[in-house]
Amino acid sequence: MADSKTILIAEDSSVILNLTKKILELQKYRIVSAKNGGEVIKQVESQPIDCVLMDINIPVKDGMECTREIRRHSDPRIAKIPVIAITGNANNYSMEQFREAGVTDYLPKPWTLMPSCVW
Structure with missing residues (x-):
């Protein structure tokens, strides 16, 4: 799995996090997670991340502010x-x-497909 892309899932709902993780792992992605906005920057600074799936309504710092910080x-x-x-x-x-926040694209919940613009 050395060639696997790593996706950070920033999501506070355990149900959505686990479902998203399972779907993406079946597609051979490596998954890391952050339960709140305070953990997002720590995760992107501690390891190479290829993409962030950012819930907009996460605690501590919302997804828009986390994206601006990134x-x-x-x-x-x-x-x-x-x-x-x-x-x-x-x-x-x-x-x-x-766009102002720096979001690459967005997906409405519930979602089923990764946007094609990522890679």
Whole structure:
């Protein structure tokens, strides 16, 4: 699995986290997780991450603020990580708000497919 992409799932719901993890592991992705926004930056700084699936409504720091922090990171490898916002409230956000935060793309919950723009 040396060639496997690593995906960070930032999700506070254990049910959604476990389901997402199982789906992606079946596709041969390596999965790491963060239960809140405080853990997201720690995870991206501690290991190479290829993509973040970012729940917008996570505790501590919401997904939009975590994405802004990733985009401002001094390490260009971290600042360029694709961030896919995941939200059950996509209608509460405009594409402009997602773009302003640095979101690469978004998926409404419940989701079933990875967006093709990631890689």
